[in-house]
Amino acid sequence: MLATAVEEDAEWPMIWTYQPGRGRVWASVMGHYSATLKDPLYRILVLRGIAWAGNRDLQAFQQGALH
Numbered sequence: 417m418l419a420t421a422v423e424e425d426a427e428w429p430m431i432w433t434y435q436p437g438r439g440r441v442w443a444s445v446m447g448h449y450s451a452t453l454k455d456p457l458y459r460i461l462v463l464r465g466i467a468w469a470g471n472r473d474l475q476a477f478q479q480g481a482l483h
Contacts, residue, residue: 417432418430419431419432429445430445431444431445431446431461440470442465442466444461444462446458
């Protein structure tokens with residue numbers, strides 16, 4: 417689990433990873449609203465999650481690399 421949120425006095429998973437065998441899964445329950453996709457920090461989070469799941473180099477998504 418990478419991130420949680422508190423709702424009704426309970427913690428709920430928001431972002432997590434899973435590695436079944438040789439596979440990689442990155443999941444996020446955020447992004448249901450189009451406004452979320454306009455947030456540049458959320459975009460980086462999604463791109464890094466995709467890169468991690470695809471076993472790609474994350475260097476391009478390090479702080480400062482996108483400027």
